[in-house]
Every structure is written in structure tokens, then in C-alpha cells.
Amino acid sequence: MPELPEVETIRRQLAEKIVGKTINQIEILAPKIFIGEVKTAIGAKVVGVGRVAKVLRILLSNGNALLAHFKLNGQFFWRGPGDDSPARFTCVIFHFTDGSRLLFNDSRKFGWIKAMENFSEESAAAIEPFCPDFNLKNFFAVLAKSRRPVKLVLMDQEKIGGIGNIYANEALFAARISPFRPANSLSVNEAEKLRNAIVKILQKAIDCRGSSGKDEWYRQLDGSPGGYQNHFLVYQKNGQKCPRCGDPITRQNQAGRGTFYCPACQI
DNA sequence: CTGCGGTCCTGAAGGC
DNA sequence: TGCCTTCAGGACCGCA
Incomplete structure (x- = not known):
């Protein structure tokens, strides 16, 4: 599922393709996906592509913007000019004046694209990896405020932006912390280990251009898979030996989502 | 504040 | 082979 590294990969690749291009048509094949009015973007030139947490922002020359969320499998x-190669589950097609196209595909239709008028970049409430406010002091303060399991706090987009199920599992394993520990039970030392693991793992995942695990629909802009799934240590590894202590990796349901961890060495 | 269950949606996987 | 059931899951919402 697209999380921070996947959305960041798409952001970088998309910026190379569309900055400077003008949108001349938007084709909507699945109406529920597109929120707002098409005319917000028609005739506008793309001036930048940004990202906040898991949300992509296509900034337009007319002061408006298109926001996109991939949710589970967007x-x-x-498609360059003349490239008609087929795609499945296409919901929205952006046409540019040079004949190139950008397809938004989503088999489950959980994702969305929002056309925003007079878009202003308000400051986000959540702290976010790779932003200056993602320091130990702020990170520890977020954890200290909640008795909920630490994994759920990592994935809470109102508190910390960009981390989803894959990287929450992997970061907690790297920091040797149980996903079920109340967030406020972590020491400063443990919080530091966890913070550092998050930054390191997300950076490595960006370097690998995202994760395309066995159930993952994530693909890069050209349709090719990412590479970080080859570095998973616990995610989707239930039944296999823990690479650290050899005990079996366990899968357990936590708030409706699969939690993968080593009960022996994650304390 | 916290947790729980339901909702959206449909491909994939498992059972018979 | 093929039909049917179940599961997964990010974000959100209502309710206890």
C-alpha cells in the first residue's frame, strides 16, 4: 500500500514528467473518485508536485491544486504521446496539451483526487519524517500523550504523517519494541531508537523506490515494481524465522490490521 | 481519550 | 471446473 516512500517516489517521477505541462482535459471514468470541479484544473499549467504525508499535491499555475490519495491500491x-498501452481499473485520465496522459487507476476505488480552488499550503498538524519537526523531543511528546499501542500511534495520521502498516511493522522490529506496548510506556531511549529506525527504513525504502509486496498493488509511474519488499524482515513473514533470534515471526490482528512481529525479541 | 464495529470496494485465495 | 465465502485494509464515523 502506498505509504510515504511510495508516494514520494511517485512525486519525484511525476515532477519530472508533468512540471511545465498544461492540462487540457480530464476524463472521469469513476465519478466517486474525483471530488470537486474539473474546470478548476483545465487550461492550467503544472508548476510543481509536492507531498504531505501520503497525499500528493499537484500545484497549478492558476493558484489551484489537485490532491491525490492512493489509499490501498491507487x-x-x-503514458507519453501515442502510448496506448492498456491499463486496468483506470478511474481518471489527465490529458496534457502535448498528447501525454496521466492515468489514475484504483481497483477498489478507495483512493481519491480532489480539485482545490485557491489552494494554500497550510501547515500540517502532524509531525512527519524528513521534516525538521520530526525530532526526538516532538516524537517522544507524541508517544507520551497516548496509552494506545505504539503501532497504532505510529500509523495515526493526525499524530505522525506518512507511516502505514508496512513501515510501522518494520520500524518496530528494527527498534526491538513490541507493537502492543502502550505508546507512553516507551523510554526516551526507546523512542530515540524507534525514531531513528523510522527515518533509516523510510530513506532506504525511498532509495529502493518503494515496496511492492505480495498483495501490494503499488507500482512506479512506469508500471514497474519497487524494490524494498526484498528488504522486509517481518512484514508478511509470518511463520518464518526471525532473522535476529530464529524464533517464528507471528501475525496477529491489531485494530483490524495485520501486525507482524517477533514475540521473542520485540519487548 | 479510548476502543470497537461498521463502511467503502473488489481481487485474490480458500473451500467444497 | 466453477461457484460461493471470506479476507484485507487507510481513513472515517457513530457509539459506548
Whole structure:
């Protein structure tokens, strides 16, 4: 599922393709996906592509913006002029004046695209990895405020932006912390280990251009899979030996989501 | 504040 | 082979 590294990968690849191009048509094949009015973006030039947490922002020359959320299995695919290669589950097609197209595909239709008028970049409430406010002091303060299991706090987009199920599991394993520990039970030392693990793992995942695990629909802009799934240590590894202590990796349901961890060495 | 269950949606996987 | 059931899951919402 697209989390921070996947959305960041798409952001970088998309910026190379569409900055400077003008949108001349938007084709909507699945109406529920597109929120707002098409005319917000028609005739506008793309001036930048940004990202906040898991949300992509396409900034337009007219002061408006298109925001996109991939949710579970949304995809952006690029088609150059004359490239008619087929795609499945296409919901929205952006046409540019040079004949190139950007496809938004989503088999489950959980994702969305929002056309925003007079878009202003308000400051986000959540702290976010790779932003200056994601320091130990702020991170520890977020954890200290909640008795909920630490994994759920990591994935709470109102508190920390960009972390989903894959990287929450992997970061907690790297920091040797049980996903079920109340967030406020972590020491400063443990919080520091966890913070550092998050930054390190997300950076490595960005370097690998995201994760395309066995159930993952994530693909890069050109349709090719990412590479970080080859570095998973616990995610989708239930039944296999823990690479650290050899005990079996366990899968357990936590708030409706699969939690993968080593009960022996994550304390 | 916290947790729980339901909702959206449909491909994939498992059972018979 | 094929039909039917179950599961997964990010964000959100109502309710206890």
C-alpha cells in the first residue's frame, strides 16, 4: 500500500514528467473518485508536485491544486504521446496539451483526487519524517500523550504523517519494541531508537523506490515494481524465522490490521 | 481519550 | 471446473 516512500517516489517521477505541462482535459471514468470541479484544473499549467504525508499535491499555475490519495491500491501511470498501452481499473485520465496522459487507476476505488480552488499550503498538524519537526523531543511528546499501542500511534495520521502498516511493522522490529506496548510506556531511549529506525527504513525504502509486496498493488509511474519488499524482515513473514533470534515471526490482528512481529525479541 | 464495529470496494485465495 | 465465502485494509464515523 502506498505509504510515504511510495508516494514520494511517485512525486519525484511525476515532477519530472508533468512540471511545465498544461492540462487540457480530464476524463472521469469513476465519478466517486474525483471530488470537486474539473474546470478548476483545465487550461492550467503544472508548476510543481509536492507531498504531505501520503497525499500528493499537484500545484497549478492558476493558484489551484489537485490532491491525490492512493489509499490501498491507487496508482499513477504515465503514458507519453501515442502510448496506448492498456491499463486496468483506470478511474481518471489527465490529458496534457502535448498528447501525454496521466492515468489514475484504483481497483477498489478507495483512493481519491480532489480539485482545490485557491489552494494554500497550510501547515500540517502532524509531525512527519524528513521534516525538521520530526525530532526526538516532538516524537517522544507524541508517544507520551497516548496509552494506545505504539503501532497504532505510529500509523495515526493526525499524530505522525506518512507511516502505514508496512513501515510501522518494520520500524518496530528494527527498534526491538513490541507493537502492543502502550505508546507512553516507551523510554526516551526507546523512542530515540524507534525514531531513528523510522527515518533509516523510510530513506532506504525511498532509495529502493518503494515496496511492492505480495498483495501490494503499488507500482512506479512506469508500471514497474519497487524494490524494498526484498528488504522486509517481518512484514508478511509470518511463520518464518526471525532473522535476529530464529524464533517464528507471528501475525496477529491489531485494530483490524495485520501486525507482524517477533514475540521473542520485540519487548 | 479510548476502543470497537461498521463502511467503502473488489481481487485474490480458500473451500467444497 | 466453477461457484460461493471470506479476507484485507487507510481513513472515517457513530457509539459506548
